[in-house]
Amino acid sequence: MRAISSTSFAVFGAGLVAISYGLARFAFGLFVPPIRDELSLSTSAIGLIGALPLISFVLATLAAPAVANRLGARLAAVLSGIFGVVGLVLISQADSAFTLGSGVFACGICTGLMMPALTTGMQAMVKRSLHARVSSVMNAGTSVGIIVAVPTVLLMADAWRLAYLSFTVLAAAGVVATWFFLPSVSPVVPANAAPPPPLCELPWSRLSRLTLFAFLMGFVSSAYWIFAPDLVITLGGLPPSTTGWLWFAVGLAGLGGAFVADLADRNNPPITQSLMLMMLSASLLLLAASPSHPLLAIFSALIFGLAYMSLTGLYLMTGIRLLPGRLSIGPVLPFLAVSLGQATGSPTIGALINAFDYAVTFSIIAVLGIVIALLSPLFPGHIHQEADDAPEEETGLQAAFDHQLQNEDGEPLEDLEETSEAATDGTSDRR
Structure with a gap:
């Protein structure tokens, strides 16, 4: 390697x-x-x-x-x-x-x-x-x-x-x-590193709120992922090729999520989540209001792509920081919650479309997104990590890794405690 x-x-x-x-x-x-x-x-x-x-x-x-x-x-x-x-x-x-x-x-x-x-x-x-x-x-x-x-x-x-x-x-x-x-x-993990905190000491309140917001965002976003193509073709009368350009716009704007999510985490996660949920709702309203205008439809896809990728990135890094030392689990909770939200939203929104129409349904889901955005003060805020304030621990962790790379032939590691400083996986909240 x-x-x-x-x-x-x-x-x-x-x-x-x-x-x-x-x-x-x-x-x-x-x-x-x-x-x-x-x-x-x-x-x-x-x-x-x-x-x-x-x-x-x-x-x-x-x-x-x-x-x-x-x-x-x-x-x-x-x-x-x-x-x-x-x-x-x-x-x-x-x-x-x-x-x-x-x-x-x-x-x-x-x-x-x-x-x-x-x-x-x-x-x-x-x-x-x-x-x-x-x-x-x-x-x-x-x-x-x-x-x-x-x-x-x-x-x-x-x-x-x-x-x-x-x-x-x-x-x-x-x-x-x-x-x-x-x-x-x-x-x-260095030999003298503190083990991950036991399950009873995990921040379950914050994890629960993160999971709930991720689920609700998945529910709202399923309207665009599943039904936006049918909306522009059925209601707007646009050619089928338009849907390809919609997804291209979603992907292009979604690249910004790599930067917006990081800014959100460093500044104010609840406010950023609220802003992105508002943008998500705006993309639904814009598409429902002007499905026959291809430029406006593509503009709504740009808004949706940036908002969706920023939100999933924010949820991912929040899950990782709430579960230090358990990085294989950190991304599981928010991603699973988003998927379950989309699975729940798809049949529900489909039933609403059958009962009303595309425009009314998209408006209802957009209002739901705005309500969720107003609840964003409950989203987990800044999460302090001890390692961020102790660079020598990071150096020790990298040294331990380098030492282990030299022993990938299966030979037992020796003097690992001398190679690495203690690296704790505990976190403390500022709030």
């Missing part, structure tokens, strides 16, 4: 997230029309298949902390990549609903395993004071994947099998790169 800098690790992690989230998971929805036509699938079959990656994502996310801690960052990420390769190959060769469903199910497992594996590697390779920034950059990799997928859809809509084979090649390259750039060991 080659040691890489924090910046390189962030960029590399963003690339893996782009493959696992952008290509293996979100790209499927863009290819549904040609896949449905070629395989002669019914709407109900497509709906069932579309739910499979969410189910496998939730199952994989629940198992991911144990997998990452047991196998270590490298093997866990490689396992994730292998599921992605298998899933993409199955989709590219699908000749029935069963084969297609198996492929998207495997891609969901890939997505669920990837981020916990990366955060486990981040604990070993990146200074703790940089964890929040690195995690937000990696999270923005989803936007990169969407940006790559959309032109592929526009140029290769009638050649979706070839498109998925190209995605498979990228996923395979990611597996190879993972083997060389991620550590093969579990998180490096």
Whole structure:
């Protein structure tokens, strides 16, 4: 394994997230029309298949902390990549609903395993004071994947099998790169480091509030992710190709989430969450008010992309900071909550659309987003980390990691206590 800098690790992690989230998971929805036509699938079959990656994502996310801690960052990420390769190959060769469903199910497992594996590697390779920034950059990799997928859809809509084979090649390259750039060991902890705080001492109040806000944001955002394309085509009368440009705008603006989330964490997380939820609601209202104007629709997608990626990045780094020493679990709670919120929101919003119409439903969900934004003072504020105030502990942790790299041939580590200063994983809240 080659040691890489924090910046390189962030960029590399963003690339893996782009493959696992952008290509293996979100790209499927863009290819549904040609896949449905070629395989002669019914709407109900497509709906069932579309739910499979969410189910496998939730199952994989629940198992991911144990997998990452047991196998270590490298093997866990490689396992994730292998599921992605298998899933993409199955989709590219699908000749029935069963084969297609198996492929998207495997891609969901890939997505669920990837981020916990990366955060486990981040604990070993990146200074703790940089964890929040690195995690937000990696999270923005989803936007990169969407940006790559959309032109592929526009140029290769009638050649979706070839498109998925190209995605498979990228996923395979990611597996190879993972083997060389991620550590093969579990998180490096000096011998005299304090253990993670017991479960009874975790900040459950803050964790509960974080999970609730992530769930509600997922509920509100599902209106755009699932029904925005139908809105602009059905209500606005725009051509189907417009939906591709909508997702391209979402991905492009989502890159800003890598920076906005970091600013939010350093300044005022509750106020920033409130602002981004307001922007999320504004994107819904703008799309519902002017679905027939392509420029306004794309502008709403830009607003949505920036708000959504900023919020998921903020939730990710908050979960990591609330669970120091448990970085394989930190991203699980908010990501799982967002997914469950989207799973709950999709059928609920669909029922509202059937009962009313697109414009009324989007307005109702936008109002809900505004109400949630007004409750943002309850969101966890600044989270103080002792290591940020004690750089010598960071140096000791890096020294311990460097020492362990020299013993990856399996020889027992010696004099580890002399190599590293004590690094505590405890945190204290300023509030």
